[in-house]
Amino acid sequence: MPVPYVFVxxxxxxxxxxxxxxxxxxVLARCIDECSACAGTCTICADACLAEDDVRDMxxxxxxxxxxxxxxxxxxxxxxxxxxPDASSQLAALEACLAACRxxxxxxxxxxxHHEHCRLCAxxxxxxxxxxxxxxxxLRG
Amino acid sequence: MPVPYVFVxxxxxxxxxxxxxxxxxxVLARCIDECSACAGTCTICADACLAEDDVRDMxxxxxxxxxxxxxxxxxxxxxxxxxxPDASSQLAALEACLAACRxxxxxxxxxxxHHEHCRLCAxxxxxxxxxxxxxxxxLRG
Amino acid sequence: MPVPYVFVxxxxxxxxxxxxxxxxxxVLARCIDECSACAGTCTICADACLAEDDVRDMxxxxxxxxxxxxxxxxxxxxxxxxxxPDASSQLAALEACLAACRxxxxxxxxxxxHHEHCRLCAxxxxxxxxxxxxxxxxLRG
Amino acid sequence: MPVPYVFVxxxxxxxxxxxxxxxxxxVLARCIDECSACAGTCTICADACLAEDDVRDMxxxxxxxxxxxxxxxxxxxxxxxxxxPDASSQLAALEACLAACRxxxxxxxxxxxHHEHCRLCAxxxxxxxxxxxxxxxxLRG
Numbered sequence: 001m002p003v004p005y006v007f008v009x010x011x012x013x014x015x016x017x018x019x020x021x022x023x024x025x026x027v028l029a030r031c032i033d034e035c036s037a038c039a040g041t042c043t044i045c046a047d048a049c050l051a052e053d054d055v056r057d058m059x060x061x062x063x064x065x066x067x068x069x070x071x072x073x074x075x076x077x078x079x080x081x082x083x084x085p086d087a088s089s090q091l092a093a094l095e096a097c098l099a100a101c102r103x104x105x106x107x108x109x110x111x112x113x114h115h116e117h118c119r120l121c122a123x124x125x126x127x128x129x130x131x132x133x134x135x136x137x138x139l140r141g
Numbered sequence: 142m143p144v145p146y147v148f149v150x151x152x153x154x155x156x157x158x159x160x161x162x163x164x165x166x167x168v169l170a171r172c173i174d175e176c177s178a179c180a181g182t183c184t185i186c187a188d189a190c191l192a193e194d195d196v197r198d199m200x201x202x203x204x205x206x207x208x209x210x211x212x213x214x215x216x217x218x219x220x221x222x223x224x225x226p227d228a229s230s231q232l233a234a235l236e237a238c239l240a241a242c243r244x245x246x247x248x249x250x251x252x253x254x255h256h257e258h259c260r261l262c263a264x265x266x267x268x269x270x271x272x273x274x275x276x277x278x279x280l281r282g
Numbered sequence: 283m284p285v286p287y288v289f290v291x292x293x294x295x296x297x298x299x300x301x302x303x304x305x306x307x308x309v310l311a312r313c314i315d316e317c318s319a320c321a322g323t324c325t326i327c328a329d330a331c332l333a334e335d336d337v338r339d340m341x342x343x344x345x346x347x348x349x350x351x352x353x354x355x356x357x358x359x360x361x362x363x364x365x366x367p368d369a370s371s372q373l374a375a376l377e378a379c380l381a382a383c384r385x386x387x388x389x390x391x392x393x394x395x396h397h398e399h400c401r402l403c404a405x406x407x408x409x410x411x412x413x414x415x416x417x418x419x420x421l422r423g
Numbered sequence: 424m425p426v427p428y429v430f431v432x433x434x435x436x437x438x439x440x441x442x443x444x445x446x447x448x449x450v451l452a453r454c455i456d457e458c459s460a461c462a463g464t465c466t467i468c469a470d471a472c473l474a475e476d477d478v479r480d481m482x483x484x485x486x487x488x489x490x491x492x493x494x495x496x497x498x499x500x501x502x503x504x505x506x507x508p509d510a511s512s513q514l515a516a517l518e519a520c521l522a523a524c525r526x527x528x529x530x531x532x533x534x535x536x537h538h539e540h541c542r543l544c545a546x547x548x549x550x551x552x553x554x555x556x557x558x559x560x561x562l563r564g
């Protein structure tokens with residue numbers, strides 16, 4: 001079985017940062033990892049929906065997957081940076097990510113029974129939503 | 142003088158979309174255009190700061206420029222999509238963009254007197270902040 | 283008429299960079315501007331295609347528009363940076379952008395007669411392709 | 424130990440795609456996963472370099488990390504899409520990713536002995552370079 005080096009590496013490299021991290025390393029790394037995983041899953045789900053026979057019914061799902069992927073990439077980057085952060089921007093970024101994940105999960109769940117990619121994508125969006133929520137709670141103290 | 146075809150094209154292509162636009166075409170196009178312009182300006186400003194002799198004093202500026210560029214790209218894309226949008230995600234995206242532009246503008250303004258790229262970048266960030274604010278008002282009705 | 287400040291700003295801010303530019307400022311700015319315009323146009327065209335009644339026939343067009351948008355954003359950023367560039371990466375980035383624009387233009391042209399957004403998008407992709415080609419020639423000397 | 428669900432999920436969701444995959448699922452998923460991991464590592468390394476006392480010596484490293492992150496995100500997305508791909512664009516995207524990873528790895532290796540984040544980042548860039556190379560060989564047959 002391949003070593004799960006993505007997850008190890010994100011937390012590992014965060015721990016080498018010369019500045020104090022904005023949150024507990026494990027909570028922060030988990031959120032960044034989920035943003036990355038969710039961006040990847042949504043990109044594939046959008047494309048898989050596009051190739052389905054019922055693509056006309058999948059337009060909203062594709063659209064929300066693309067929104068979620070774009071938002072997750074940007075927010076994962078904002079959270080990856082530890083140098084002199086702006087607290088308001090980080091909170092607003094997390095709120096945006098949470099909203100995008102929630103909207104995408106809700107729509108994917110509607111199609112989960114007939115498209116396996118939607119079931120997997122919804123699952124990942126919910127994980128990312130939770131990770132954003134946990135980091136938000138940690139940052140708000 | 143070159144024809145300002147970026148601006149024309151964004152509004153023009155939005156007007157060909159088969160669905161009703163989420164807001165007045167001019168207000169919406171202006172916000173998408175500003176996100177695009179701001180992303181570009183912040184990317185260049187971050188890199189120009191990196192090449193300055195006083196780069197150690199520019200770390201926060203570089204970091205906030207990168208955050209702002211990433212956020213503007215993602216939010217500009219979310220706003221570009223008119224097919225079955227999710228209202229909460231759009232509002233949260235706009236709030237995130239507004240916060241990123243404000244933080245970057247505030248920091249760039251501190252360096253505007255000695256780095257011309259920071260002066261130009263701050264100006265563009267303020268423009269984008271205003272465009273996000275106008276679209277937020279329009280969407281909230 | 284609105285002032286064409288995106289174009290002015292990109293070239294203007296490039297000219298304030300402390301390092302020598304990798305190419306003539308106007309040629310370089312034009313390519314960065316076209317990458318930005320093309321990314322925006324492709325994002326809107328993909329979404330407009332998604333809302334069309336004949337979306338099943340537009341799957342390849344949507345897919346190539348998304349590829350082109352992603353590639354243009356990344357390449358526009360690589361070209362925006364003037365600090366200690368890597369020549370091979372820049373050339374390979376430009377080749378990738380040129381290929382993405384060409385593929386997207388070719389597909390959009392097939393739909394130009396019945397979808398106005400495809401006609402506009404194809405036009406913009408061809409502009410971006412040309413701007414990449416010109417910059418490639420300039421960089422290869 | 425946390426379940427390595429990013430890797431499982433990418434390959435798993437690819438396997439649910441209604442179209443034939445462009446390459447062997449494991450080879451393709453590995454490349455997409457490495458693009459994602461490399462984008463994350465480079466984003467953190469760039470920011471960690473920015474916070475180092477010797478940031479003036481790290482300008483090229485920061486710049487190439489940012490290029491590599493942007494390129495990896497875009498290329499990972501292009502490779503994630505299986506619907507009606509354009510072969511030339513995919514090959515050119517992979518070549519661009521390979522060049523960006525190589526340039527970033529070479530520079531990070533120069534700093535690996537004194538910055539642990541550079542050592543980890545170089546390692547990840549080399550992994551991604553190899554994964555791109557393997558997929559290129561597979562696609563070229």
